[in-house]
Amino acid sequence: MTATVITGIGELVTNAPGGRDLLGTVEDAALVIEGSTVAWTGPAAEAPPADEQVDAGGRAVLPGFVDSHSHLVFAGDRSAEFAARMAGTSYAAGGIRTTVAATRAATDEQLTSQVGRLVQEMRRQGTTTVEIKSGYGLTVHDEARSLAVARQFTEETTFLGAHVVPDGTTPEEYVALVTGPMLEACAPHARWVDAFCERGAFDADQARAVLVAGAAAGLRGRLHANQLGPGPGVRLAAELGLGAVDHCTYLTDDDVAALSDAGTIATLLPGVEFSTRQPYPDARRLIDAGVRVAIASDCNPGSCFTSSLPLCIALAVREMGMTPAEAVHAATYGGAQALDRDDVGALTVGKRADLLLLDAPSHVHLAYRPGVPLVRGVWVAGRPV
Amino acid sequence: MTATVITGIGELVTNAPGGRDLLGTVEDAALVIEGSTVAWTGPAAEAPPADEQVDAGGRAVLPGFVDSHSHLVFAGDRSAEFAARMAGTSYAAGGIRTTVAATRAATDEQLTSQVGRLVQEMRRQGTTTVEIKSGYGLTVHDEARSLAVARQFTEETTFLGAHVVPDGTTPEEYVALVTGPMLEACAPHARWVDAFCERGAFDADQARAVLVAGAAAGLRGRLHANQLGPGPGVRLAAELGLGAVDHCTYLTDDDVAALSDAGTIATLLPGVEFSTRQPYPDARRLIDAGVRVAIASDCNPGSCFTSSLPLCIALAVREMGMTPAEAVHAATYGGAQALDRDDVGALTVGKRADLLLLDAPSHVHLAYRPGVPLVRGVWVAGRPV
Numbered sequence: 001m002t003a004t005v006i007t008g009i010g011e012l013v014t015n016a017p018g019g020r021d022l023l024g025t026v027e028d029a030a031l032v033i034e035g036s037t038v039a040w041t042g043p044a045a046e047a048p049p050a051d052e053q054v055d056a057g058g059r060a061v062l063p064g065f066v067d068s069h070s071h072l073v074f075a076g077d078r079s080a081e082f083a084a085r086m087a088g089t090s091y092a093a094g095g096i097r098t099t100v101a102a103t104r105a106a107t108d109e110q111l112t113s114q115v116g117r118l119v120q121e122m123r124r125q126g127t128t129t130v131e132i133k134s135g136y137g138l139t140v141h142d143e144a145r146s147l148a149v150a151r152q153f154t155e156e157t158t159f160l161g162a163h164v165v166p167d168g169t170t171p172e173e174y175v176a177l178v179t180g181p182m183l184e185a186c187a188p189h190a191r192w193v194d195a196f197c198e199r200g201a202f203d204a205d206q207a208r209a210v211l212v213a214g215a216a217a218g219l220r221g222r223l224h225a226n227q228l229g230p231g232p233g234v235r236l237a238a239e240l241g242l243g244a245v246d247h248c249t250y251l252t253d254d255d256v257a258a259l260s261d262a263g264t265i266a267t268l269l270p271g272v273e274f275s276t277r278q279p280y281p282d283a284r285r286l287i288d289a290g291v292r293v294a295i296a297s298d299c300n301p302g303s304c305f306t307s308s309l310p311l312c313i314a315l316a317v318r319e320m321g322m323t324p325a326e327a328v329h330a331a332t333y334g335g336a337q338a339l340d341r342d343d344v345g346a347l348t349v350g351k352r353a354d355l356l357l358l359d360a361p362s363h364v365h366l367a368y369r370p371g372v373p374l375v376r377g378v379w380v381a382g383r384p385v
Numbered sequence: 386m387t388a389t390v391i392t393g394i395g396e397l398v399t400n401a402p403g404g405r406d407l408l409g410t411v412e413d414a415a416l417v418i419e420g421s422t423v424a425w426t427g428p429a430a431e432a433p434p435a436d437e438q439v440d441a442g443g444r445a446v447l448p449g450f451v452d453s454h455s456h457l458v459f460a461g462d463r464s465a466e467f468a469a470r471m472a473g474t475s476y477a478a479g480g481i482r483t484t485v486a487a488t489r490a491a492t493d494e495q496l497t498s499q500v501g502r503l504v505q506e507m508r509r510q511g512t513t514t515v516e517i518k519s520g521y522g523l524t525v526h527d528e529a530r531s532l533a534v535a536r537q538f539t540e541e542t543t544f545l546g547a548h549v550v551p552d553g554t555t556p557e558e559y560v561a562l563v564t565g566p567m568l569e570a571c572a573p574h575a576r577w578v579d580a581f582c583e584r585g586a587f588d589a590d591q592a593r594a595v596l597v598a599g600a601a602a603g604l605r606g607r608l609h610a611n612q613l614g615p616g617p618g619v620r621l622a623a624e625l626g627l628g629a630v631d632h633c634t635y636l637t638d639d640d641v642a643a644l645s646d647a648g649t650i651a652t653l654l655p656g657v658e659f660s661t662r663q664p665y666p667d668a669r670r671l672i673d674a675g676v677r678v679a680i681a682s683d684c685n686p687g688s689c690f691t692s693s694l695p696l697c698i699a700l701a702v703r704e705m706g707m708t709p710a711e712a713v714h715a716a717t718y719g720g721a722q723a724l725d726r727d728d729v730g731a732l733t734v735g736k737r738a739d740l741l742l743l744d745a746p747s748h749v750h751l752a753y754r755p756g757v758p759l760v761r762g763v764w765v766a767g768r769p770v
Contacts, residue, residue, distance in 0.1 A: 077746070079746075079747060079749040079750060079753045080749070082749065082752070082753045083708065083709055083749050083752075083753070086702050086703070086708070086709070086752065087708055121757065124758070125756075125757070125758070271755070271756075274699075274703055274755060275703075275753075275755070277703060305750075305753050305754050306754055306755050306756050306757055307754075307757055308755070308756030308757050310756060311696075311755055311756025311757075312756075314659075314756075317471050318471070318659055318660075318662065323468065323471070323472055324468055324471070361462070361464075362464060364464040364465070364467065364468050365464060365690075367467070367468075367471065368464045368467045368468070368660075368690050369690050369691055369692075370656070370659060370660070370691050370693070370696055370756075371510075371656075371691050371693030371695060371696025371697075371699075371755075371756055372506065372510070372691055372692055372693050372696075373509070373510070373758040
């Protein structure tokens, strides 16, 4: 097995728990990759010999970003809807339904090409693990094929049949479909089940039914909740002991306490608030209450078409009260926790060697230099990509 | 002279005045480059033959960005100061003075390497013309060598000796130096003269003295004004008939009227407000009052270390009430006007062929897809770079 040592690392972010700081940073560091995993980290002066050597030139090395929330399987363009929203003018088209119609009309090849393009775009920006949801098919056939497409790119696929109630059916009929034949067709392609628990989408009882049925089919649960207003979703997630609940913009003190008590991770998606001009979630309040936090992109054609975790980190610092270290931790270690993955999100011995080389001396520059494409190199499972 | 035709342009932004829209867009377009200039634009079906052909694959082509405000000649790192500011904690280091000390201590080679790296970084993000200021030297020698370094990369160099009053001198003594020996040493390397007219920096009389002396030495004037609070700078700029005045965050109705009446361009720098958590300037108010607007980066190590005009465009739409078209126009045509340049900022016949290929079908995606590195290719004076 070939060993590669990366030397000259100005700052190595390991995310080792119990390190000298939240990110477990090591300065003037080296990292050894053997095969697909991290074999050694420490001060460069103590690095063991290796077959190959890469010089980081004083730059920072971080774990690859873990993006635990995205909706990449779609077709169609909604840039005009975005422009209208920004101008404060009304727009006749039908939001998610526009994308559903375009997605149903697309071929498998078109969907696969689109997902591949976006996954590649994410990778260039440092994302090495991505979760991808269905949710723009809303028929048994289109949800199953959306997940089959997503599964070509990641193991972290999520069945989101309960995204919105499609035209021509009642909520009751649709939940019966989602928890019955649609779940049966989708479960083989999915690791997770999710529901959009929000006024205008699915209420708590409906969301619970979807998650319970998903669990019976072997899928782990996650939830969209409390994005557009206060609601029961976050408390439902805590009650069900879900690993993560996503959005968490509108939270009562009871919601925050429930997350803290249950150990459920709050996944914050600041690209959405940027792209919809909504108020940002208060990460500071959550962290100070002991809630674990992840940051993800929510990349989707309607409410947030960014794929950039560097931007989300900068927004978390600017708008959500996080320190740069907290934001980077949330986009790496936090994302891994939100996906219940212990093989990624950190650069300690035995972890998968998913890492990025930053064209900057420290992680702070991801917030200090917003918008600048700082990711200079990416390794996945020990190989440069 | 070799002619190259770019075909398959999904949307060509020409900025032709009097076009069907603000950006003078042409759909399904082609553009012909002869030598260093644009020789033809129009519908692809009507494109003349050329020696070489490039297929844009349905992507958008825009004029290269014109960044009319940057401070790239510096040394040192202020990321810790940034992190402290974001955390709301005090920071002992001395702001601009930290950079001045590091810049004075740097060799010419170090400064040149730093500017070259940042200009290259800007170019990868689509900036094809950049203005660069001095202002971290504050001695005759260090200001002159800062400008000599900048001049290696651009003709748009600006003498900003009047950036801040350095330690160990009085404002009166320093203005005498700036308008005397420092100006004499700097004028040969500069096209512009600038002053920071703000409480704590230079008052209106001092700024006027700097601009008047600069004009006598053949330099055109520009001004930093009304960034941190209301003040006389914007009205001074209008009174002196300057082409542009930069920041314009705190404006009275009289300030806005003065800009409109004088035809002075307001250069807005939203990366600063993003990076300092200050309120954004109100571009909508300016545009509605008939003021011409430019957007620039203000790339500098203290208040805004972004080099990304795509991010500034996204911020202008999210935070300043501009449409995507207005923001793109301001970062291209507006920047060119702010530099009194009629050879760049547009893609009409005879203009310099500075252009960028966007990995997206339209300019709207610069705001719709914030943070995503969408610039796929850049041409400067007709050549891919």
